Amino acid sequence: MLNKQLLIIVLGVVSVVAGVWLGRYFLPQTETAEPEINGIYISPSRKVADFELTNQSGQPFNQAALKERWSLLFFGYTFCPDVCPTTLAQLNQFHSRLAAEGLDEDVTVWMISVDPARDTAERLKEYTAFFNPKFGGATGDREEIDKLAQQFGVYYKIHDPEPGADYYLVDHSSAVIVINPDTRLQAVLTGTSSTDRLVEDFQAIRQHYDATQS
Amino acid sequence: MKRLLLLLIPALISFQGFAAEFAVGDLVIKHPWARPTPPVADAGAAYFIVDNSRGADDRLLSAEADISQRVELHTHLMEGDVMMMRKVDTIEMPAGQTVALQPGGLHIMFIGLQAPLVEGDRFPLTLNFEKAGAVIVEVAIGQQPNAQ
Incomplete structure (x- = not known):
């Protein structure tokens, strides 16, 4: 029985x-179904090619730093008075929103400086920590920065100082690059105007990734 | 009710912090603000709205503040998602229009900051308009006001 x-x-x-x-x-x-985001969803995700930079603590920043977690990369420079602080302040709101729901543990935000002549690791540490102590920063040789930037379609251009000026400006993409836990490029977020939208898009990307894991 | 109160709190805070308007001639300068800067930052930016709905064509010629070595007028040109910051000589204030200096666009740029811009502090900024003349506004250091 x-x-x-x-x-x-x-x-x-x-x-x-x-x-x-x-x-x-x-x-x-x-x-x-693929998430509809403010930007480009990369499907299938694309392998991230090797690169070797230095992080805010003077340690190597390479593929290993992106492993088994979500990484959001933003390219900028600390002399930037407007777009970079605006983006970092927004990414801080984004990260805090995830944290409030306990969803931030596997999400790291990185600012990659494309201006190594002015931005040292130490400087980046202070700069990024001001916005969120959990944020990281990295920079390095121009060649290695290019290896990282180019594979994501991130454009930047360092200008010569204007006549009479003792500083120079840098044009740079304002996109936020999303790398998945397999160290593969999963999305390029552009025109992220609101924190709500940023959280929504990221969650949609993460959920889609989780749902498609076998 | 609790929800409503929660919604009201940020509105009240921003109202107290940024309910600032400064008039010169026919121009009204609203909500001057600047984002706090990291201790290592060399540069900062200030933003405000200029209401020229009552006046004739005017233009902002320059700005002065003693918080940095230089004060310049800047704008951002956007090509695709690439932000290109450029110095501009003047900022046009067309008659009947409202011009917003805001993140990602027109701004006053401070180069060679003497000290970090600290949240909650304020500093005077002189704006020199071609027709309306000079006006000193008080810039509140904090987050972007809701009005913008």
Whole structure:
């Protein structure tokens, strides 16, 4: 009698598992439709090519630093008075919103300085920590910065000082690059005007990633 | 009710912090503010709104403040998602219009900050308009006011 009940239970479990498994293969995957975001969703995600920079603590910043977590990369420079502080302040709001829901543990924000002549690791540390002590910063040789920037389509240009000026300006992409826990490029967020939208887009990206993991 | 109060709190705070208007001639300069800067930052920016709905064409010629070595007028040109910051000689204030200096666009740039801009502090900024003349506004250091 007991064995018969057990058999029914086992058969029940097996059929549910089989049903779910078959369903995954044969039913339309509406719940894993690609997220519609403010920017470009990269599908399939793209491998990040090697690069070697130095982080805010003087340690190597390379593929290993991006492993098994979500990384948001922003390219800028500390002399930047407007766009970089605005973006970092917004990324801080974004990160705090995730933190409030306990969703921030595997999310790191990085500012990559494209201006190594003025930005040292130490300087970046103070700069990024001002916005959020959990944020990281990295920079390095121009060649290595280019390796990172170019593969994401991030453009920047360092200008010569204007006549009579003792400083120079840098044009740079304002995009936020999203790298998934497999160290692959997953999205390029552009024109992120509101923190709400940023949180929404990132969560949609993460959920889609989670849903498509086998 | 609690929700409503929560919604009101930021509005009240920003009202207290930024309910600042400064008039010169026909121009009204509203909500001058600047973002706090990290201790290592060399540069900062200030923003405000200029209401020229009552006046004739005017232009901002320069700005002065003793918080930095230089004070310049800057704008951002955007090509795709690339921000290109440029110095401009003047900022036009067309008759009947409101011009916003705001993040990602026109701003007053402070180069060679003497000290970091600290949240809650204020500093005087002189704006020199071609027709309306000079006016001293008080810039509040804090986050972007809701009005913008």
